[in-house]
Amino acid sequence: MLIKTFGATVQGVDATLITIEVNSSRGCMFYLVGLPDSAVKESHQRILSALDVSGFKLPTTQIVVNMAPADLRKEGSAYDLPLAMGMLASTKGIGAELLDKYLIMGELSLDGTIQPIKGALPIAIKARELGFEGFILPEQNAREAAVVNNLKVYGVSHITDVIHYFQGQTELEPTVVNTREEFYKQQSFFDFDFSEVKGQDSVKRAIEVAAAGGHNLIMVGPPGSGKSMMAKRLPSILPPLSLGESLETTKIYSVAGKLDKNASLISTRPFRAPHHSTSTVAMAGGGSFPQPGDISLAHHGVLFLDELPEFSRNVLEVLRQPLEDRKITISRVRCTVEYPASFMLVASMNPCPCGYYNHPTKPCVCSPGQVQKYLNKVSGPLLDRIDIQIEIIPVSFEQIADNRPAESSVEIQKRVLEARKIQEARYQDEESIFCNAQMNSRLLARYAQPSDEGLALLKTAMNKLNLSARAYDRILKVARTIADLDKKPSIEPSHLAEAINYRNLDRESWAK
Template structure:
């Protein structure tokens, strides 16, 4: 008997429907075709054990299974459940009446329990798009998939539940969650707050400007000055995710298998901090089985690179194009996958190998020329793409001993949100642009032209520091954000002056 069951394959951050055709005839052999990988081929043993363990008889017949479209590679163990349902239905142990109405995905354990899968959210979105009545997924993934409305999502824990459901012996209740309520409840819960930071007012101001305009930022200073401490708190002052941004971000984390069990939508901006030993593939994504990299996992959030010069130069250089285009394309001979990478880069580094160059109290012991050599581990084109370059100095004892809390993140966040609201109104008719950091040259000429005094100040800075054309654009973007924070419609010379002050590493005499 020929039976069709429906599953899905994840490509990039989207899914496509996989039709599983099963035919049972006389014989004893088992054939599985349609470009399955080793994990899919091994499903036979898991299915046999799961079916028998739950009191059902595995059919002793020739079984031919085709997974269409046959030219797309099927990867992973998530096809165990639809394959098992197809085999049992073809052997007339499951009623086939309702099979065409549901998409089914899940990994089987030997005892028949159903284990979690990757990509439940994009699979649910595809099921709704293609008009399926419902989706059956592991219980651990049900809240993630139930984010999609107008689709009945059932969470199951054992293969017996699925068999009895299709045989009308059991009633399954679809999972319903109030997505908006859960999403908005968790948006303002942060473990770290800027009120814990003592002193460093100029650096906190730089963080506020960076968060308000979505600008990349690098801190340079001695060990123990508070670089990592402040970087970990930047998420607490960034504007909350919109539902659309949360859906995009959750899809990426779902495909990568980074969702916590029982979670639904991500409600806070991601903060990723990879170690400096990370490889290029782990950072940008790809591999033999394509997966999103750290820059995509940080989409709509923050990628923090601590001790930037310690990263491999090759790793840092592959970031240049994604930082500019806000997406990464993984191209191979047989496929091409695009992952979004609209992130805010925050980096930190010591000024020299010993860490104490320009320290107000401790003496640098590095040999001549080593400071410049250390800084040159980061290429000029990459530094050009970092809008805000701020020097950080140690906090004096008097400020560290002050028991009064600093300005809380909630207050800073309100100012950031007001500035982002101004930008949202400014760019409402421009697709793909949501903040000042995303402006191109045409938009800069339209929205960020300074007054006459500001132009003179910028011209003087360009000559004195030998700035590039890209640095010129970055200064205008940052100045536009500073003007938005001040509630100014025009970019004034004072805004240009502050933006120039955030280009510390462009100064020719900085490294001696």
């Protein structure tokens, strides 16, 4: 008897339907074809044990299973449940009338318990797109999939729940999530706030400018000056995630299997801070079975690289293309996948190997050559993609002991949101341009041209401070953001002066 059940596989952040064809006939052999990997091939033993422990036995027949499309590699153990239902239906252990209405996924334990899977959200989206009535999956993934409307999502904990449902003995209760209510309720919750930061007004201003224009930022300063502390608070002043952005980010975390148990949508911008010993694959994504890396997990959020020169040169260079294209393409012999990677890069570093170059009280023991060699660990092309470079000095004792609360993240965020609204209106007719940091040369010429007085100031600064030529466009982009924060239609000399001040590492004399 030929039976069809339906599952799905995830490629990149999108799902592809897998049709599982099961045919039982006279004999005693079991064949599984359709390019399955080892984990899929091992499903036979897990299914037999789960059914046996649960009180069900397959009759002795020959079973042939084909997983179509046959030229697409099937990976992982999430096909256990649809395979089990197909085998039972082909031997008339359950009725086959309802099977074509549901997409089924789940890994089986030997006792029949159903284990969670990866990629439940993109699979649910594909199930709705293909017109399935419902999606049966592990209960740990039910809330994740239930954010997809117009699809009945059934979370199950044991194989007997599914068998009894298809036998007509019990009913399954669909999981219902009020997506908008939960999303907006959790959107303003942050563990860190800028009101806890003492002093560092100039650095907080630079971070505000970076958040307002979506600019990449690097902070240079000695140990203990507050670089990491302020970076962790950046998400609290960024514009809140929209539902569309949240869905994109949640899909990536779903594919990577990094969503919390019983989680639904990610409601706050992600903050990823990989250790400097991370590998190129962990940063960019990939592997034998491609998975998203940290740059994709930071999609619509912040990627924070602490102690930037300590990262491997290869790891840093892999950031260059995603910073420009806002996506990363992973090519393998068997497949090519693409992950989104639109993130704000925030980096921090010591000014020298000992950490105390330009420190107000502690002497630096490094030679000028050592300082320059340390800075050269970060390549020019990568620095070229960082708009704001700010130097930090430690706060004084008087500032640390000051008990007066500093400006809160909510107050800073209000100004950031006002500036972003100006940019949304400015770029509403531009495809894939949402903030000043994404401006190309054509848009710079249209929206970021300074006055004659401003051009004279910029020329003087570039000659006097020995700024590199690559700093020119970056200064104009940042100046445009500063003007937006001041609600000015054109760039004024004061805006250019502040933007010039954010190019510390471009000064040829900085490390000499």
